[in-house]
Amino acid sequence: DIQVTQSPSFLSASVGDTVTITCRASQGIYTYLAWYQQKPGNAPKLLIYAASALQSGVPSRFSGSASGTEFTLTISSLQPEDFATYYCQQLNTYPLTFGGGTKVEVK
């Protein structure tokens, strides 16, 4: 199975900060990687697909990038509604696997 290692697990930040979350895949997955945001009690929401494509309706302060097996989600100018847990997911190989999640908390 392809392991997806997400870091950090927790991140404290303030409104206006730029935050970066990283996922590293144990094998090459091309750009078959997605990012999701989940708030307590809610279903996940797709933010980024194909490593860097912004899902329709998602604010442009969210961006994704890829370099080999390392993938990055960047949130520029963090907004109050962005405090949540973020997950990456590899979709290249079965079983599809999620990273462990990053909880972005208020500093």
Add this chain to the structure above:
Amino acid sequence: DVQLVESGGSLVQPGGSLRLSCVGSGFMFSDYYMEWVRQGPGKGLEWVGRSKNKRYSPPTEYAASVKGRFTISRDDSKNSLYLQMTSLKTDDTAVYFCARSRGSYYGFDIWGQGTLVTVSS
């Protein structure tokens, strides 16, 4: 509106069975892959399995943790996805989400609200 609604979650004893349903609306259900994802209490997301649209074979894929115990099926005439769960274990306790996908490249773009399955004696 594009929507997915799950149902069927409940309390079940270890070793028991349960069937979850997911009904889609507002889109051409038969065109899409449909997914099951679960989330244990206080835990992260775990992909359970996939139902591909009819153009693809094999029609389903499963996570190792559920293969042989869970069966995914769909009825496109009813815009419905199903998850038949047997030999349930306490570790299967989770909120089960269904989700829609245009294919692996595109991620899971629409999710239901989830249905809670509790496996306990």
